Amino acid sequence: MSIADNYKFLEHVAERNSNAKSFDNWQQINSHTIITMARKFLVENNISVRKVPLKTIHAFITDSALESLKKQQQRWAILLANAVTYQNPCKQHLTLVKILRDASLEEVELLHHLKKHSFIEYETSRVWIKLKAVEQWALEVLNCSGIDIEIIIENLYMKRLIEVDESEEEIRIAPLGMHFIVECETPFGIK
Secondary structure, three states: OOHHHHHHHHHHHOOOOOOOOOHHHHHHHHHHHHHHHHHHHHHHOOOOEOOOOHHHHHHHHHHHOOOOOHHHHHHHHHHHHHHHEOOOOOOOHHHHHHHHHHOOHHHHHHHHHHHHHHEOOOOOOEOOEEHHHHHHHHHHHOOOOHHHHHHHHHHHHHOOOEEEOOOOOEEEEOHHHHHHHHHHHOOOOOO
16 A cells, blocks of 8 residues: 555544645644634633743644544634633643643543532532443443443543542542633633
């Protein structure tokens, strides 16, 4: 098989934006889509922006360019908008970029589910949820297999995005996971 054959195979199996004319420009289109969405959030809501380190901008451009799923692209756009929002007290977006870059759609969806069900009002008001209930939710809503769910939960635990109780029967979102989801959920300053 030739390099061209392998290239055609990758074009066939890669999940990418349908607007891409070729495999060559799909990353540029993804980056453009995400930056456009972030700018739209900021402009439509008249949100003041701040300067951020060049390495943070570089990470956003290079890492978000690999994202072809619309739901994840929206999360990238919100994270970028929040990174440059003047009144946002968080300045650790480079860390959050790395988390989003490495996260699967299912991992982020599970974190979002945990935020909705284990976070009450304040960061200290996190309640434990039965692991079996979370696994059942993931089976039904995320259409994951049992092994997928085990991998997702272990991965989120290793990244310190979730906490598991001593009995290993209950889980909850960790402070870092909570902060990550909040920064990817709604542009800062929009109610």
